[in-house]
Amino acid sequence: xxxxxxxxxxxxxxxxxxxxxxxxxxxxxxxxxxxxxxxxxxxxxxxxxxxxxxxxxxxxxxxxxxxxxxxxxxxxxxxxxxxxxxxxxxxxxxxxxxxxxxxxxxxxxxxxxxxxxxxxxxxxxxxxxxxxxxxxxxxxxxxxxxxxxxxxxxxxxxxxxxxxxxxxxxxxxxxxxxxxxxxxxxxxxxxxxxxxxxxxxxxxxxxxxxxxxxxxxxxxxxxxxxxxxxxxxxxxxxxxxxxxxxxxxxxxxxxxxxxxxxxxxxxxxxxxxxxxxxxxxxxxxxxxxxxxxxxxxxxxxxxxxxxxxxxxxx
Amino acid sequence: xxxxxxxxxxxxxxxxxxxxxxxxxxxxxxxxxxxxxxxxxxxxxxxxxxxxxxxxxxxxxxxxxxxxxxxxxxxxxxxxxxxxxxxxxxxxxxxxxxxxxxxxxxxxxxxxxxxxxxxxxxxxxxxxxxxxxxxxxxxxxxxxxxxxxxxxxxxxxxxxxxxxxxxxxxxxxxxxxxxxxxxxxxxxxxxxxxxxxxxxxxxxxxxxxxxxxxxxxxxxxxxxxxxxxxxxxxxxxxxxxxxxxxxxxxxxxxxxxxxxxxxxxxxxxxxxxxxxxxxxxxxxxxxxxxxxxxxxxxxxxxxxxxxxxxxxxxxxxxxxxxxxxxxxxxxxxxxxxxxxxxxxxxxxxxxxxxxxxxxxxxxxxxxxxxxxxxxxxxxxxxxxxxxxxxxxxxxxxxxxxxxxxxxxxxxxxxxxxxxxxxxxxxxxxxxxxxxxxxxxxxxxxxxxxxxxxxxxxxxxxxxxxxxxxxxxxxxxxxxxxxxxxxxxxxxxxxxxxxxxxxxxxxxxxxxxxx
Numbered sequence: 001x002x003x004x005x006x007x008x009x010x011x012x013x014x015x016x017x018x019x020x021x022x023x024x025x026x027x028x029x030x031x032x033x034x035x036x037x038x039x040x041x042x043x044x045x046x047x048x049x050x051x052x053x054x055x056x057x058x059x060x061x062x063x064x065x066x067x068x069x070x071x072x073x074x075x076x077x078x079x080x081x082x083x084x085x086x087x088x089x090x091x092x093x094x095x096x097x098x099x100x101x102x103x104x105x106x107x108x109x110x111x112x113x114x115x116x117x118x119x120x121x122x123x124x125x126x127x128x129x130x131x132x133x134x135x136x137x138x139x140x141x142x143x144x145x146x147x148x149x150x151x152x153x154x155x156x157x158x159x160x161x162x163x164x165x166x167x168x169x170x171x172x173x174x175x176x177x178x179x180x181x182x183x184x185x186x187x188x189x190x191x192x193x194x195x196x197x198x199x200x201x202x203x204x205x206x207x208x209x210x211x212x213x214x215x216x217x218x219x220x221x222x223x224x225x226x227x228x229x230x231x232x233x234x235x236x237x238x239x240x241x242x243x244x245x246x247x248x249x250x251x252x253x254x255x256x257x258x259x260x261x262x263x264x265x266x267x268x269x270x271x272x273x274x275x276x277x278x279x280x281x282x283x284x285x286x287x288x289x290x291x292x293x294x295x296x297x298x299x300x301x302x303x304x305x306x307x308x309x310x311x312x313x314x
Numbered sequence: 315x316x317x318x319x320x321x322x323x324x325x326x327x328x329x330x331x332x333x334x335x336x337x338x339x340x341x342x343x344x345x346x347x348x349x350x351x352x353x354x355x356x357x358x359x360x361x362x363x364x365x366x367x368x369x370x371x372x373x374x375x376x377x378x379x380x381x382x383x384x385x386x387x388x389x390x391x392x393x394x395x396x397x398x399x400x401x402x403x404x405x406x407x408x409x410x411x412x413x414x415x416x417x418x419x420x421x422x423x424x425x426x427x428x429x430x431x432x433x434x435x436x437x438x439x440x441x442x443x444x445x446x447x448x449x450x451x452x453x454x455x456x457x458x459x460x461x462x463x464x465x466x467x468x469x470x471x472x473x474x475x476x477x478x479x480x481x482x483x484x485x486x487x488x489x490x491x492x493x494x495x496x497x498x499x500x501x502x503x504x505x506x507x508x509x510x511x512x513x514x515x516x517x518x519x520x521x522x523x524x525x526x527x528x529x530x531x532x533x534x535x536x537x538x539x540x541x542x543x544x545x546x547x548x549x550x551x552x553x554x555x556x557x558x559x560x561x562x563x564x565x566x567x568x569x570x571x572x573x574x575x576x577x578x579x580x581x582x583x584x585x586x587x588x589x590x591x592x593x594x595x596x597x598x599x600x601x602x603x604x605x606x607x608x609x610x611x612x613x614x615x616x617x618x619x620x621x622x623x624x625x626x627x628x629x630x631x632x633x634x635x636x637x638x639x640x641x642x643x644x645x646x647x648x649x650x651x652x653x654x655x656x657x658x659x660x661x662x663x664x665x666x667x668x669x670x671x672x673x674x675x676x677x678x679x680x681x682x683x684x685x686x687x688x689x690x691x692x693x694x695x696x697x698x699x700x701x702x703x704x705x706x707x708x709x710x711x712x713x714x715x716x717x718x719x720x721x722x723x724x725x726x727x728x729x730x731x732x733x734x735x736x737x738x739x740x741x742x743x744x745x746x747x748x749x750x751x752x753x754x755x756x757x758x759x760x761x762x763x764x765x766x767x768x769x770x771x772x773x774x775x776x777x778x779x780x781x782x783x784x785x786x787x788x789x790x791x792x793x794x795x796x797x798x799x800x801x802x803x804x805x806x807x808x809x810x811x812x813x814x815x816x817x818x819x820x821x822x823x824x825x826x827x828x
Contacts, residue, residue, distance in 0.1 A: 155390040
């Protein structure tokens with residue numbers, strides 16, 4: 001699945017350099033002009049950009065706390081604070097919001113964890129071991145990222161319907177089945193991102209460990225995995241966010257309301273007449289549903305910015 | 315970690331995997347899927363050979379990922395290609411033999427004065443009562459018990475079977491008996507069930523607790539490959555045509571049960587020759603390309619302008635700006651699309667209200683396209699902003715100073731020095747962004763569902779991408795056509811491949827593998 005992949009293969013070797021460049025403020029130019037320089041217009045335009053970036057988020061908050069809870073009464077500015085929408089959302093037995101939340105978290109967390117692990121294993125092989133087919137293998141992985149398996153969704157559906165006949169626990173309508181389907185795309189661009197970072201760990205460390213009698217498994221599990229922790233965190237976050245927002249496969253796989261994800265469930269609240277009457281509850285759910293991803297982004301902002309920009313400054 | 319513990323963990327994991335594969339193989343064997351059993355066995359042997367020996371170290375690290383990739387990425391893609399040459403879809407789900415069996419069994423009429431069976435509706439044990447295939451647990455008047463489904467009637471061993479006083483089965487090993495409420499909810503499926511019997515008749519349910527055995531009015535002549543229905547006078551004869559049984563005398567009549575067969579490249583020729591589909595397909599393709607290009611350009615331009623705006627060492631508070639500007643990118647995609655859908659509402663949406671407009675954003679083709687591009691601009695500009703900021707900061711200061719010394723003004727420096735360097739740096743990312751947007755299913759589906767639709771024609775929407783079009787063909791129509799949808803998917807594959815070849819050849823990534 002393309003959604004499982006980090007947005008782009010980047011070269012984390014440059015991480016340190018860019019972090020340094022983007023993180024530390026450049027020393028002010030000595031030729032500073034007049035009253036604090038002519039940066040006020042930059043601030044003015046910057047505030048304009050902020051308004052553009054933030055007004056929908058303000059709207060989500062206003063609509064979620066709007067006492068009337070319908071689309072036609074929702075306004076950009078908060079018109080009073082009420083938790084009625086949240087209460088209504090939590091007590092709606094036909095829309096099990098917390099089940100959706102739980103499903104989304106389970107799918108994204110377990111999917112990202114396994115994807116990072118098998119990606120790290122493959123990256124270790126590509127970075128540290130030498131075998132025939134290594135270069136073609138890397139290139140084949142890059143090629144697969146050009147062909148998202150979401151295009152094969154009809155086949156995925158039929159395959160999992162067939163699997164469900166034999167093994168109901170991982171067929172359609174199961175969280176496990178969906179995670180397995182996502183894991184098909186766990187290699188791909190992730191491995192490029194991981195391998196680039198693995199390459200920055202000095203091979204001399206491995207060689208020293210081999211001389212000391214350590215096996216490859218011991219080197220991998222007790223040494224390499226610890227040294228590459230930053231990139232593991234980055235890839236985990238990218239995969240987590242990708243899976244959390246995935247809609248297409250989830251909507252086809254999960255038809256039972258109890259097994260749906262947040263995306264599929266919330267989508268069901270915006271259809272037909274519900275779009276107006278349930279808008280307050282929907283935005284309340286959207287607000288709560290955004291929290292995990294927002295927290296991840298704000299917590300790992302530096303890694304994310306580093307990971308995204310390194311790809312661009314080759 | 316000491317060595318014995320590591321070794322113990324390794325062997326526990328190997329044994330657990332083997333046990334898992336063995337269990338899966340048993341289930342597959344029960345389902346009678348020989349090829350799958352052989353494959354499962356081969357995978358198990360392979361895993362044992364790789365992990366239990368000291369050889370093939372690289373494979374030990376590659377196998378987990380490869381296994382998932384082959385099972386859930388490669389196989390689906392190949393399966394799509396093979397599906398695209400069939401007519402698989404609504405009314406063509408089974409084999410020809412199954413369609414004959416089903417038609418014959420469905421034509422069963424009750425013969426007067428024959429005994430009825432006591433019946434319980436059940437599913438195989440572990441099946442979902444709301445969706446799993448139904449089976450009938452039957453008790454003959456003499457007390458013998460049977461289990462029947464659409465493949466036929468089997469005797470049911472008496473051990474473990476519990477019956478009510480009138481003979482209705484309440485419990486049977488291996489099956490889950492549905493409650494009356496559950497069975498009633500499946501009455502539509504129940505009415506479609508007919509258990510074929512060996513003498514050409516069939517058993518059909520009457521209500522929820524009885525079934526009759528009757529004689530079939532339709533008979534199959536294997537030699538002539540014809541179905542004959544005696545229910546009408548004169549008997550109607552049906553011959554196979556286009557994977558359906560069609561009445562020879564009146565070709566407008568046919569049985570709904572068709573069968574799956576290979577149609578060669580018919581699905582592909584249909585895309586390019588059927589006038590409605592061809593013109594629709596071309597229209598979708600043009601909009602698809604325009605959408606992807608426009609999305610990349612608008613997000614890149616806005617992102618770059620904001621990056622240039624903040625690319626001034628004197629500006630303070632850049633970290634705050636950056637944290638806030640990244641927020642649109644940090645919102646889950648489905649939230650963004652659905653909230654914008656609410657904001658674009660013609661009557662109540664805040665966009666029309668705030669700007670004093672009454673544009674029918676989602677109801678007109680142009681409005682829907684504009685709404686999609688505006689939403690995608692909001693969604694995508696933070697990414698471009700981050701990327702451009704990184705790229706701008708990697709342009710060495712001395713290059714700019716040299717330009718200034720040579721007398722270039724700020725605009726000239728931007729146009730002739732900064733822009734070329736920036737484009738070289740972010741070029742591959744723009745291509746990747748194009749490829750992503752080309753198949754941006756989530757945005758379109760959640761915002762407009764591909765609509766608005768032109769009149770009564772609900773197959774092609776005016777803001778459809780190829781991928782939303784294929785999705786609707788397969789899953790949303792009244793008559794899903796998996797084969798045709800697969801053919802459209804394969805065409806998308808080829809189009810993406812053709813368009814990405816130039817970009818792929820230019821990326822240096824391939825040459826950097828060391």
